Amino acid sequence: MKVKKIPNQWKFLIVVAAIYLTAFWLSEDFFWLAMGDFWKTLEKVLPIIGLVFFIMFFLNLFLNPEIIKKHLGKDSGWKGWIYAVIGSIAISGPPYVLMPMISDLRKHGMKTELAAVFLSNRSVQPVFLPVMAHYFGLTYAILVSFLIIIFSVWNGWVVGKYCE
Amino acid sequence: MIAGILLLISFLNPIFQRYYPKIFTGNYFWDPILGALAGSVAFGIPVTSYIAGGELLQKGVSLLAVTAFILAWATVGLAMLPIEIKFLGRRFAILRNGLNFINSIVIAILVTIILNFL
Numbered sequence: 629m630k631v632k633k634i635p636n637q638w639k640f641l642i643v644v645a646a647i648y649l650t651a652f653w654l655s656e657d658f659f660w661l662a663m664g665d666f667w668k669t670l671e672k673v674l675p676i677i678g679l680v681f682f683i684m685f686f687l688n689l690f691l692n693p694e695i696i697k698k699h700l701g702k703d704s705g706w707k708g709w710i711y712a713v714i715g716s717i718a719i720s721g722p723p724y725v726l727m728p729m730i731s732d733l734r735k736h737g738m739k740t741e742l743a744a745v746f747l748s749n750r751s752v753q754p755v756f757l758p759v760m761a762h763y764f765g766l767t768y769a770i771l772v773s774f775l776i777i778i779f780s781v782w783n784g785w786v787v788g789k790y791c792e
Numbered sequence: 793m794i795a796g797i798l799l800l801i802s803f804l805n806p807i808f809q810r811y812y813p814k815i816f817t818g819n820y821f822w823d824p825i826l827g828a829l830a831g832s833v834a835f836g837i838p839v840t841s842y843i844a845g846g847e848l849l850q851k852g853v854s855l856l857a858v859t860a861f862i863l864a865w866a867t868v869g870l871a872m873l874p875i876e877i878k879f880l881g882r883r884f885a886i887l888r889n890g891l892n893f894i895n896s897i898v899i900a901i902l903v904t905i906i907l908n909f910l
Contacts, residue, residue, distance in 0.1 A: 727880060
């Protein structure tokens, strides 16, 4: 009889559930603290997940492999880097939501280095800039954002060189 | 998978947040490294790191450490590594995270130096 293998994501969820059960047994207060944090995060993340899936839907609807290859593919040139930087700043979201989207774009011909650029610019988000400026000052926020963009290009170049 | 990752982050964050003020002592050599390490473990929405970093800064933690912390928080993720490997490949995930870890430290040092001149 052939035994069905449990998928890795289910194994992961079972391990996390076991950790939570152990925490509940050791400290009920900590369990509820973590659960409260989980619900708060979920509330924040759900609209972003919805937005990203909405974007993914339109990407699949309007962007065909030829368009991706032209703007973010092997022949996209220096403009591809600019599109990747702008895209990564414009599309904000947690990595576990962005990664399937980037994986999808790569399947359509996106360059490896531009995928790395996408994930390295997560801190540069105009929506969050006022919060950063509030705590650290506007000069700091602009300077950090500028350096992140520069280093994301460097990061993308190295990743592309060794992963292509 | 998303639910599992969120549960893990919610579990790890309260544990590590308790130790942040003890970890950062103001040392110019170790602070950015420790900041990047702490940020790599605590992974989440960037705005949360700004608030946590801002609070740490107000408590006297150096800007070096806080900058490395908030940058690593958003761009390096130990908890996210399995999902990144799954979607983008092992070599890509390890190299990208490793480089972003180093970048967090370098940017933190550069920002502090430049701000001192401004």
